Amino acid sequence: MPAQATAPLGALDPTSDRAVFRQIADQLREAIDKGRFKEGDKLPSETELVEHYGVSRMTVRNSLSLLQGEGLVVSEHGKGVFVRPRPPVRRLASDRFARRHREQGKSAFTVEAEAAGSRPEVDSLEVKEERPSQDIATRLGGPRRVLARRRRYLLDGRPVEFATSYIPLDLATGTPIAEPNPGPGGIYARLEELGHRLDHFDEEIRARMPSPQEVKTLRLASGVPVIHLVRTAHDTEGRAVEVCDTVMAADAYVLNYQLPAN
C-alpha cells in the first residue's frame, strides 16, 4: 500500500469563515513548517488535494499560488509542486572592500566563493559609455557621461547577482578601468593606482519584489524578493568616484555589517 501523500493533512472546517483555499494553504504551510514536508519534497498533486478536500481544482490551485507567493513552494510544469529548497546563502562581510583584500589580486566575489567551496562565474560583461540616469548623475556629482560596467555573477551555475558600476568618464577613459578585464584587485585597485585613494563607501539597501526582467536575469522563483544595494565610493578628497548598483537574489545572500558604537 503506497503511503498517502495527503497523510499530513487534516480536514476543512466548514463552520469557519476563513475561505476554503486559505484553510488548505494553512494546512500545507503548517505541514511544511513542522517538517512533515521537507525541503525539495513533492507536495500532493492538485488532483490528490482535490480528492482529499472535496473541492474544485481552481480552489486547490488558489491555495498553491498563495504558498508560491510566500516563497514556500515552487511548481514545476509536468512534475509537481515542491517545497522550495533553500540554497546556501553567501555572507557579505562589510569589510569585503577593505584595502588589504585588494592586494590578493582576485575579485572579492571569486575569493569568497572559492573559500566557500562554490564555483564562481561572471558573465554578461558589458562595458560601454553612456549618459547617466538622473539618480546616478547626482550621486557622482553630475558628470555628463559615464562608463558603465555590467556583469552578472553566478554560483555553481545559479545567477545570484546583477551589478552595474558607473564611473565618471574622465576617470576611466584610457585606463584599464575601461577594459573588459580591469586587472587584479578590480576597478578599486585601479582607481587607487590612478591617485584616487579611497576613503569610504556609502551603501544604500532596499528590498522589493523583482521586475519581470529581473526574474528572468536572476532566474528567480516566485516569492523571492531582491535586495537592491547602491554603493558609492568616495575618495579622500570627497569626490564620488564610482557608483555600483547591485540587484541580488534575496534568498542567496545575508549582508553583514559591523558598526562602531562610538
Next chain:
Amino acid sequence: MPAQATAPLGALDPTSDRAVFRQIADQLREAIDKGRFKEGDKLPSETELVEHYGVSRMTVRNSLSLLQGEGLVVSEHGKGVFVRPRPPVRRLASDRFARRHREQGKSAFTVEAEAAGSRPEVDSLEVKEERPSQDIATRLGGPRRVLARRRRYLLDGRPVEFATSYIPLDLATGTPIAEPNPGPGGIYARLEELGHRLDHFDEEIRARMPSPQEVKTLRLASGVPVIHLVRTAHDTEGRAVEVCDTVMAADAYVLNYQLPAN
C-alpha cells in the same frame, strides 16, 4: 462621454505564445510604469477589462493577482484595484546607535521620525523573561534565560517595524532594563551605565516574504517583502550583551551604511 478607463490599454496578440493573462498583466504594468496610471489611481474594473479584452473574468483576475504579487497594485474589496501608493521611506543611518546620539534622551526612532515630520508611536510593549531560542542563545554566548523586550513601531498610524530585544537575564534583572520604560537613551544607555561599555554592533540583513503573522502585524500589502535585521551589541570586553531581532516592512525603509575603505 466619460473617458474610457481602458484607454491606455492595447489589444492582445493572439499569435503570441505568451499566455493571455500575462499579456494583459504586461500591458497594465507598462501603463503603470509609463505613468498612464499613477500612484493611487484606480485601474479599470475587472468587468471593464473583461469587455476590453474579450476574455473571461478569471483570466483578468489572474493578471491582476500577478501584478499584486509584484507589489505593483493593491485591491480593495468593493472598491477596485489601485496602483500601490509608495509610502515615504525612512532612512536608517548606520550611526544611529552612536554614543553621541544616546545623550539626547529620546529613542532613535522617535527622534528620527519627528525630524522627518512623522508621528511616531510604539505599542505592543511586552517585557518578559523566557528561554532563548537556539539561535539567540548562541549569539548571546549561551545564557539559560533572557529578558525579551518586544515592541511594534508605527509612523503616522502605520505599523512599519516589529522588534524584539534579548538581554541575558543576569544583566537585566533588577535594573531599569527590565522595566517597561527603560528611561532616556534606551537600553543601550542603561547597559553602559551598568559598566558594559559598548564597543561595536554586528548587523545581519536578510530579505524575504513575510509570514501570514507578519502580514497581519505589519498590515502588509501583498507583494511587499520584509527586511529581517538581527543586531548584536558587543561590549568592550567582547561579550554579546544584547541581540535585537527586527522585522521591517521593506517598502518603508532604506538602510544606509558607511564603510571605511582601509
Next chain:
DNA sequence: GACAGCAGCTTGTCTAGATGACTAGCTGTC
C-alpha cells in the same frame, strides 16, 4: 435635514469543466 434602505457597482470565493503542454517511464522496433 437626518437617515434607513436599496440599487448598482466593486472584488472575493467557488464550481465544473475543457484543452494544452511538459515529464518520466515504459515498450517495442531496429
Next chain:
DNA sequence: GACAGCTAGTCATCTAGACAAGCTGCTGTC
C-alpha cells in the same frame, strides 16, 4: 543498446457562470 513513440500523470491556461460580501451614492421617508 539506441531510440522513437506511446501513455499516464502532472501543472498551465482558459471559459462561463454562480453567489457572497464590501462600498457608495441615491432615494424616499420621516
